[in-house]
Amino acid sequence: MKIQNKAKLTARWWMYEIPLLVFTFLLSVISTLQLDPAAASAVVESNPAAAQNLVARKPNSARTVQKTRTPKSAGDYFRQAMRRYRNQDKLGAVAYFDRAIQLQPNFVDAYNNRGIIKGSLGNNAGAINDYTKAIALKPKFFEAYANRGFARLDSGDKIGAMADLQAASDIKPNDPQLAIGKGIILAQSGDKQGAIVNYSK
Numbered sequence: 001m002k003i004q005n006k007a008k009l010t011a012r013w014w015m016y017e018i019p020l021l022v023f024t025f026l027l028s029v030i031s032t033l034q035l036d037p038a039a040a041s042a043v044v045e046s047n048p049a050a051a052q053n054l055v056a057r058k059p060n061s062a063r064t065v066q067k068t069r070t071p072k073s074a075g076d077y078f079r080q081a082m083r084r085y086r087n088q089d090k091l092g093a094v095a096y097f098d099r100a101i102q103l104q105p106n107f108v109d110a111y112n113n114r115g116i117i118k119g120s121l122g123n124n125a126g127a128i129n130d131y132t133k134a135i136a137l138k139p140k141f142f143e144a145y146a147n148r149g150f151a152r153l154d155s156g157d158k159i160g161a162m163a164d165l166q167a168a169s170d171i172k173p174n175d176p177q178l179a180i181g182k183g184i185i186l187a188q189s190g191d192k193q194g195a196i197v198n199y200s201k
Helices: 002-021 026-031 037-046 048-056 062-068 074-086 090-103 108-120 124-137 142-154 158-171 176-188 192-200
Strands: none
Touching: 074 090, 074 108, 090 108, 108 124, 108 142, 124 142, 142 158, 142 176, 158 176, 176 192
């Protein structure tokens, strides 16, 4: 019972943390702060509101003007979706990702990010569908494989979860979260020794 609860917590932790840790397009948001990327990332992760205040202190910035205008392009809607996510408006973020994808159907990162938010809202089926679309567009998309693996684990699909985590491992062999995920699956399947090996990694 404890292992099952741990599995769900770990799976959800991965889905909640991915947007701040590995989103490719988050770097474009960080760049609007006109800070060193490492420092800006720390600000966004620890206090998204503080990061927005930094933007507000530059009233003459072209980026600041763009922030307030009506979105027109897929990229505009993507950035608006990310802002809404940081402001805890998950449903609004999904709506903006919907629009970004409508304008640009091959927008890989929009599918992946929308999947993460759907997963955090408890819609694992919708999340898995979005990750699958992202993988179809970008077959070596590490984050989408990892996210789909943890979403499948959270849904009880151990076989599918292990396949996705292995696919992600083939792309990035030394990622510790993947080893944890595999360990959880093996422990739930009764392979305690295999679980220990993965946890040790």
